[in-house]
Amino acid sequence: MINILQTEWLKIKSYRAFWWIMGITALSYPGINYIFYSLYKNVLRNENGLGEMAKLIGNPFSFPEVWHTVAYFSSWFIFIPAVVAIMFITNEYSFRTHRQNVIDGWSRNEFLVSKLLDIVIISLVITVLYFIVSLIMGFANSADGSGNIFRLFYYTGLFALQTFAQLSVAFFVGFLVKKAFIALGVFLFYYIILEPILVNVAKVKANDIGRFLPLEISDRLIPVPAFLGKIDRKAYDASLQAIGPHIFYTVIITALIWLFCFRIINRRDL
Numbered sequence: 001m002i003n004i005l006q007t008e009w010l011k012i013k014s015y016r017a018f019w020w021i022m023g024i025t026a027l028s029y030p031g032i033n034y035i036f037y038s039l040y041k042n043v044l045r046n047e048n049g050l051g052e053m054a055k056l057i058g059n060p061f062s063f064p065e066v067w068h069t070v071a072y073f074s075s076w077f078i079f080i081p082a083v084v085a086i087m088f089i090t091n092e093y094s095f096r097t098h099r100q101n102v103i104d105g106w107s108r109n110e111f112l113v114s115k116l117l118d119i120v121i122i123s124l125v126i127t128v129l130y131f132i133v134s135l136i137m138g139f140a141n142s143a144d145g146s147g148n149i150f151r152l153f154y155y156t157g158l159f160a161l162q163t164f165a166q167l168s169v170a171f172f173v174g175f176l177v178k179k180a181f182i183a184l185g186v187f188l189f190y191y192i193i194l195e196p197i198l199v200n201v202a203k204v205k206a207n208d209i210g211r212f213l214p215l216e217i218s219d220r221l222i223p224v225p226a227f228l229g230k231i232d233r234k235a236y237d238a239s240l241q242a243i244g245p246h247i248f249y250t251v252i253i254t255a256l257i258w259l260f261c262f263r264i265i266n267r268r269d270l
Contacts, residue, residue, distance in 0.1 A: 064151035082170035090180040
């Protein structure tokens, strides 16, 4: 395991694109949350009905609700680290390093384990970033001590699972396609355009079967924050009840993705 991690580190430590994209990720997650926090503050300053309504709803960036709010807005930007997940595998095929690893004594399964570890590590880094952003915003907006800081802390686990699941989908696309730009195009088209259309059409015409699509399954781990859920309380309550089943669905589909990857690599020509 240590040898695998050392080898992966040698591959990425001088890889500028990786560090640039991770830097963009590190800026985008606090950035998107700060934008929505600023919008919330601007609404509060209004001396109209909207401002009064925001005061009644409560601060979504204070503890404990901040864990939910930051997880929801941060999940919008999973496509940025997804680029890294795709590049990790497509670069192996572009530079033939996957073949060299096997020649040097790795089994095919060990090579794929190295990629699995890459995705796990990226997911952990992003989760730590989410955790830091949540803590900072929570303490900055909570004036009543630390009474209920961790009441909604479980959203950290949900966010970590969602991140790993969606990066696994991105990796799977890169693993199948092998070509970086084509894989990126396919994933972004599916992520931004195709699946949202299918999900919304399915809600109207197919009994919401779109909830079982690869990305939508894990998207429903983190429903809209409570302040938005109050717009349609019934739908919000239903989304909270759906979290449990979608944890199960997410684990199953993510496990299937990696099982398919292991099966394919052992059948595919190097």
